[in-house]
Amino acid sequence: MKLSVLANLYGTKTLDETLSIMNKLGVDTVEIGAGGYPGKSHCDPAVLLTDKNEFYKFRETFNKHAVNICALACHGNAVHPDKDIAKSFDADFKNAVLLAEQLEIDTVITFSGCPGDHEGAKYPNWVTCPWPDDFLKILDWQWNEVLLPYWHDTAAFAREHGVTRIAFEMHPGFCVYNPETMLRIRSEVGDTLGANFDPSHLIWQGIDPVAAIRELSGAIYHVHAKDTKIDKYNTAKNGVLDTKHYGDELNRSWIFRAVGFGNDASYWRDMISALQLNGYDRVMSIEHEDSLMSIDEGLKKAIDFLRPLIINDPKPGTMSWA
Numbered sequence: 001m002k003l004s005v006l007a008n009l010y011g012t013k014t015l016d017e018t019l020s021i022m023n024k025l026g027v028d029t030v031e032i033g034a035g036g037y038p039g040k041s042h043c044d045p046a047v048l049l050t051d052k053n054e055f056y057k058f059r060e061t062f063n064k065h066a067v068n069i070c071a072l073a074c075h076g077n078a079v080h081p082d083k084d085i086a087k088s089f090d091a092d093f094k095n096a097v098l099l100a101e102q103l104e105i106d107t108v109i110t111f112s113g114c115p116g117d118h119e120g121a122k123y124p125n126w127v128t129c130p131w132p133d134d135f136l137k138i139l140d141w142q143w144n145e146v147l148l149p150y151w152h153d154t155a156a157f158a159r160e161h162g163v164t165r166i167a168f169e170m171h172p173g174f175c176v177y178n179p180e181t182m183l184r185i186r187s188e189v190g191d192t193l194g195a196n197f198d199p200s201h202l203i204w205q206g207i208d209p210v211a212a213i214r215e216l217s218g219a220i221y222h223v224h225a226k227d228t229k230i231d232k233y234n235t236a237k238n239g240v241l242d243t244k245h246y247g248d249e250l251n252r253s254w255i256f257r258a259v260g261f262g263n264d265a266s267y268w269r270d271m272i273s274a275l276q277l278n279g280y281d282r283v284m285s286i287e288h289e290d291s292l293m294s295i296d297e298g299l300k301k302a303i304d305f306l307r308p309l310i311i312n313d314p315k316p317g318t319m320s321w322a
Helices: 015-025 052-065 083-103 134-160 179-189 209-215 232-238 265-277 295-306
Strands: 002-006 029-033 068-073 107-110 165-169 193-197 220-225 227-230 254-257 283-286
Touching: 002 068, 002 295, 015 052, 015 295, 029 283, 068 083, 068 283, 083 107, 083 134, 107 220, 134 165, 134 179, 165 220, 179 193, 179 209, 193 209, 209 265, 265 295, 283 295
Parallel strands: 002 029, 002 283, 029 068, 068 107, 107 165, 165 193, 193 220, 220 283
Antiparallel strands: 227 254
16 A cells, blocks of 8 residues: 555645655655646646647656656536536546546546535535435435436546546535445446545544445545544534534534544554455545644644555465464
8 A cells, every 4th residue: 555645735836846745755656636626736637638748747747756646636516506517527527537548547536426406406405314205305316317327427438538446535515425325326337436435524424434444345446544533522512513614623523633633543553454454455645634733744744644554565475374
């Protein structure tokens, strides 16, 4: 397993400056934002696909620093009820797929998306309970009329262009937010769809990451290394559903933290071992969203924490003692 970084955390710096920082930190693999919510500060597929000189400069910048790209990140909501918003996210995703084809990268990361509650809706509607019965009718319409048709077509497009791994980040607010919904859409659409396993979005839902890894065995296509700290006092009062701003750290039920600041090394060792046992041996890509420390400090602490825990040399075919 290799250590990686989602490089859009340095979106205010040039790609050259960002990869230079990665070199100094000893990181030789990165995940690159290529549209949608991660932005295009380092990589605008619409430009790179039409300008050969820009594509050459982009590729040579990675060669200069001896850094590889493990995946393109293009998180968005391509089934948004606002047709213009949906069209923009869809175009970003498809351009990311076309660029991945040119770069010979097989993985693009995104969200499943979340539709509205009917054809004329303005905003997404994330359904989280079965009663009143209206909610189940909404859920049925979202999956059968919008979500599944879109991803059937889009997965086929990805396969045609060499992207065999669309990695859904299981994120509350979107239709795929836990292992059950991930496996449901995968069973309907096929194994082009898999999970971007980000434990930070599972922990606050009360999901045990190791149990989730076992449930998703063979369906994990990418991993984000990000932690969540549950505030037991605020949770005891208000539960884990929390709409307060992420900047209101003192009063929230949970906040995102750099790895090691939400859960200890033993917790992360168990997660990494479970990934290895269940066939995942690609990258752990650090995503810095810790609001209590700077980007530089948070990234360095995450790297220093994870580096001794990651299994770099998986077991050989036979055990020396067996």
